[in-house]
Amino acid sequence: MGKIKKSRKRNTFNYNKNKKKLKKKLRRKEKPHIECPQIRKAWDEHKTVKQNLQDMGLAPGTKGMLPIKPKKNTKVEPMETNVLKPYVIEEMEAEASVRGNDRTTCSTDMIEYVQHMVKEHNEDYKAMARDEKNYYQDTPKQIKRKVELYKRCHPEQYAAFIASLQSQKST
Structure with missing residues (x-):
């Protein structure tokens, strides 16, 4: 019996794979990027992660943050916090x-x-709802x-518009 075809194949270098890129990808998985610039x-x-977070005065998780209510006879000792880097907080x-x-805007x-x-x-919103230009049949609340x-996004423009309406009505 002959050998299986796959076992006879010799390992060859794959020129299509970028080894440098693969190595960087592996390194990135090992050390994740810290988003917060202050912590970074x-x-x-x-x-270690725990030591770093303790130095900054942060907690690695919620476990152990709030003390469990002790029984009546035991004394509670306050937790010691050695914050070496208070500027982070x-x-x-x-x-x-x-x-x-506020980045919200209104369309023209x-x-x-x-x-x-x-x-x-x-300011008559019920009349606005019955207006013929109300194509989308908006309710008075809408x-x-x-x-x-519109008032919140463009306050200056709204004030100028109301002022122009007042001047037109007075004329």
Whole structure:
């Protein structure tokens, strides 16, 4: 009997695989990328995850964070925290306290729609719902939400629009 065909095949170098890329991919799996820049900056490669997080004053998980209520006779000792890098928490709190910009905007069609409705009916949302330009058959509450969205997204433009309406009515 002869040998199986597969066992006779000699190992050859595969030129189609990028060995450098594969090695980088493996290294990335071993050490995941830390998203938080404050933690990444304070991270020490020579320490374990638990040691690094303890130095920063962070907890690796929720387990053990809240003490279990002890029985009546035992005394509770406060947990010792040795925070060697308090600036990490301070920077994270500062970043969290900064309010982000509101990026919502209104389409030009919706702006025209809202301006028409306000021009014709002022604040009467029921009349707006019965308007013939209400193509999408919005309910009064939906129209009210659209008007409020327009007010919130473009406050200067809305104020100028209302001022122009006031000047037209007074004339």
